[in-house]
Amino acid sequence: MLELRDITAGYARNAPVIRDVSLTVAPGEAVGLLGPSGCGKSTLARVAALLHRPDAGTLVLDGEPVRRWRHRAPREQRTAFGVVFQQARLSADPRLALSDLIAEPLRATGRREGAADRVGELAATVGLTADLLGRRPHEVSDGQLQRACLARALVLRPRWLVCDEMTAMLDASTTAALVRVVEDYRAATGAGLLAVGHDRALLDRWCDRTVHWTALTAAAAGAGTSSG
Amino acid sequence: MAEAAAEKAARPATAWRSYGAKRRSTRALRLRTSAALVALTVLAVLVVPPLVQLDQQAVDLAAKLQPPSRQHPFGTDDVGRDLLLRCVYGLRVSLLVGVAAALTATVVGTAVGAAAGALGGWVDRGVMRVVDAFSSVPHLLLGIFVVAMFRPGVWPVVVSVALTHWLSTARIVRAEVLSLRSRPYVDAAVSGGASRWRVAVRHLLPGVLPQAALAAVLMVPHAMWHESALSFLGLGLPTHMASLGNLIQSARGSLLAGQWWPTLFPGLFIIVPTLAIAGLAGAWRERINPRRRSELML
Numbered sequence: 001m002l003e004l005r006d007i008t009a010g011y012a013r014n015a016p017v018i019r020d021v022s023l024t025v026a027p028g029e030a031v032g033l034l035g036p037s038g039c040g041k042s043t044l045a046r047v048a049a050l051l052h053r054p055d056a057g058t059l060v061l062d063g064e065p066v067r068r069w070r071h072r073a074p075r076e077q078r079t080a081f082g083v084v085f086q087q088a089r090l091s092a093d094p095r096l097a098l099s100d101l102i103a104e105p106l107r108a109t110g111r112r113e114g115a116a117d118r119v120g121e122l123a124a125t126v127g128l129t130a131d132l133l134g135r136r137p138h139e140v141s142d143g144q145l146q147r148a149c150l151a152r153a154l155v156l157r158p159r160w161l162v163c164d165e166m167t168a169m170l171d172a173s174t175t176a177a178l179v180r181v182v183e184d185y186r187a188a189t190g191a192g193l194l195a196v197g198h199d200r201a202l203l204d205r206w207c208d209r210t211v212h213w214t215a216l217t218a219a220a221a222g223a224g225t226s227s228g
Numbered sequence: 229m230a231e232a233a234a235e236k237a238a239r240p241a242t243a244w245r246s247y248g249a250k251r252r253s254t255r256a257l258r259l260r261t262s263a264a265l266v267a268l269t270v271l272a273v274l275v276v277p278p279l280v281q282l283d284q285q286a287v288d289l290a291a292k293l294q295p296p297s298r299q300h301p302f303g304t305d306d307v308g309r310d311l312l313l314r315c316v317y318g319l320r321v322s323l324l325v326g327v328a329a330a331l332t333a334t335v336v337g338t339a340v341g342a343a344a345g346a347l348g349g350w351v352d353r354g355v356m357r358v359v360d361a362f363s364s365v366p367h368l369l370l371g372i373f374v375v376a377m378f379r380p381g382v383w384p385v386v387v388s389v390a391l392t393h394w395l396s397t398a399r400i401v402r403a404e405v406l407s408l409r410s411r412p413y414v415d416a417a418v419s420g421g422a423s424r425w426r427v428a429v430r431h432l433l434p435g436v437l438p439q440a441a442l443a444a445v446l447m448v449p450h451a452m453w454h455e456s457a458l459s460f461l462g463l464g465l466p467t468h469m470a471s472l473g474n475l476i477q478s479a480r481g482s483l484l485a486g487q488w489w490p491t492l493f494p495g496l497f498i499i500v501p502t503l504a505i506a507g508l509a510g511a512w513r514e515r516i517n518p519r520r521r522s523e524l525m526l
Contacts, residue, residue, distance in 0.1 A: 051415050071424050079421040091412035093431050104430075105420030152416065 001026060002048065002160060002192060007057035009040075009047050016055055017043045021216045023194075025160070030186065030193040032203030035213030041196045042086070042164050048194055049081040049162045079109060082153030082191075086165035088145035092137040098148040099123075099133040105156050122151040126181050143174040150178055154185055161186070163195045167202065179206055255511065262507030269501045273320045285309065285468070293487050303489035305475075306482055311490060315497045318470040323501070325385050325471075326452035332390035333451070334444035337397025342436065344398070345405025346428045356402070359395050367392045371454060372463055380466045389454045397443045404436040445509045449502035456498055472498050 002025040010016035018040035025031045025048075035041040046052035047059065053069040060066070061077065068074070085091040092101055099119050106115040123133055126147040137145055146166065153161065161182060167175040183206075186193060197203050203210045288308035296303045302311035344355040362370070371388040378384035408414065409432065417427050452472070458464030459473025467474055472494045479490030 046415070049419055051418060070418050071427075075421045078419055081419055083416060083419045085412045085416065087412065091416050093413045093417075095434050104417065104422075108417065108420050108422035108426050108430075149416070152420065156420065 001060070001062055002194070003058075003060040004044065004048060005058045005060065007044065007047055007054045007059070009043055009052060009054035009057075011043075019217065020057070022057075023048075023211065023216055025192045025194055027159075027192050028186070028190045029209075030195065030207040032207035032210035033194065033196045033213065033216075034198060034200055034203055034210055035196075036198065039213050041213060045083075045162050045164045045194060045196045049083045049160075050078055051083070075109065079105065079156045080158055081160045081162055082156070082158035084146070084150050084153045084161070084163045084166040086168050088142055088149050088169075089137065091149055092145055094137050097134055097136050098128065098140065098145075101137070101148050102133075102151045102155055105152060109156065118155060119151075122155055123148075125154075125184075126151045127177055143170050146170060146174070146178065150181060154181075157189065159189075159191050161191055161193045163193065163197075165197055166195070168197065168199075175202070258507050259511040262504045262511070265500060265504035266508055269319065269323070269504065272316050273323050276316050280313070293482060293490075295487075296489055302493045303487075305479065305490050311475075311493055314470045314475055315472070315493050318472045318475050318494060319497050319501070321382065321465065321469060321471040322452045322455050322473070322498070323448075325382060325389065325455040326448045326450075328386045329389035329393065329451040329455075330444050330447035332386065333393040333447060334397050334440055336390065337394035337443070338401050338433075338436070338440045340394065341398035341401030342405050342428060342433060345402040345409065346424065346432055348406075348409075352402070355398075359398055362392075363395050367454070368457060371458060372461070375458055375463050380464070382465065382469075385455055385458055385464050388458065389451045392454075393447055393451065397440060397447075400439055400443055401436050404439050405432050408432050408435045442509060442513055445505060445512070449505045452498060452502065 004021065004023045006020045006022055008016045008019050008021075010018070021040075021044055023031070023033070023044070033041050033044070043052060047054050050059075050066065050069050050073045058065050061080070066073065066077065070078075093104075096104065099116075102119045102122060103115045106112065106118065119133070120130075123130070128144065128147050128151070132140055132144055132148075140148075146169075150166070163182065167178055170178070179202075182193065185191065193207070195203060195207055200210065286309060288304070290308065291300075291304050292306055292308040294300055294304045294308075300310050300312065302315060305311055305314065340355060340359070344352045370392045374388035374391055375384050378387075414427060414431055417431055422430070455464055455471065456473030456476070459471050460477045462477065464473055465471045467478070475494035476491055479487075479494070483491050
């Protein structure tokens, strides 16, 4: 269970981007989060993935409240989340070849043996050919890079996936392919998903339930309506 | 009329193109000249002393203060030593001090700046206040203070120049690390289980190395100037050791008597490598960041 309770978070003191937002994702559930640009849904996704410490509120992960974020969070907690960001270009270290990019979490957590096999297996899953794996981010297209980023997010077999506008910059066929990879992974492992986006048609088809941003804050304000 | 208008419309375009081409060729010329001069300097410093078996300390009082001639291309100083040879040896010492000080300053500055930027919080604030405190004292004064604590020699000068020059590198590296730290790929690394150390070494440091290397190259001439300044004040290298600062210092008296060569040639030996290195660094900077027009930063 991933529970965000009354989260207030932002990047400057006294100017929170999100205020008293609550959201729950059950294990194995796929929740779509809809909202206009700039409303703070990416910030909420960063909080959920332990990448941004909220100013107030609690995040309860599998019944235990999370007290530490980013580097301070225990490694098992951090790596329980696979995160895919909107801009593949910015979320890939420009110096790493795609194979190194995908293998990086394995190396960072000291699981070097078998890394090459795992990378090859994931590359096949996300549809990257062997010659692409040797290239660096500036030598591949946005779609190919986002495939590699998705492979990187899956490489440690996370229990939760956080996809922050994963397909916003991609064409329809790549979008379909990436969503299929995520769904196959979830079907095989039972991982939960928080998909952030602004495309209602996509999220409605992809997720078990779609929540609109305004419902989250309204629910917190005591409107009493259950979102869903 | 229409023709004139068409010509007028066409002119700016051609003017732009030719201006661009001219600028490109000037740039190429500057790059080539700088590279040739740096190569010449390194060659002179590395090859001449071992190959030419001449004694730079050889005193010949009968030939003192001779103007440039075929036998002494740069003339002789007030005790008849050959100035060309003295200048080459002096350049050797100055360059050694410059390179050693620049490397030390860059290593220290990069380590401090990267630590401050990567750790953030109170570490960052504390370290940067120390940097500010160091910067508030004039470089030369602090350098003199450090040199005065040791016996005259090459290494105290290196330490003095390095200790006063890591500050700017630390600032550059910290700023660069701060900007890299907020990139999503660092978030991805954190989510992938990377430790702070791994993020710093694998993702942040490689990103700042070009900037740090550029700062190091630009610092070599700066460090040479400081060495010369310290030696000129009589605080740097011992007087028997030919360094460019020492040469100018000992030639001061002759300048007033109309003997221009003992100051001119060592001075040129400071200025020419400085400009050459700055030219190379400028070309490099334009290459890694084409949008910013390079300026001479000494």
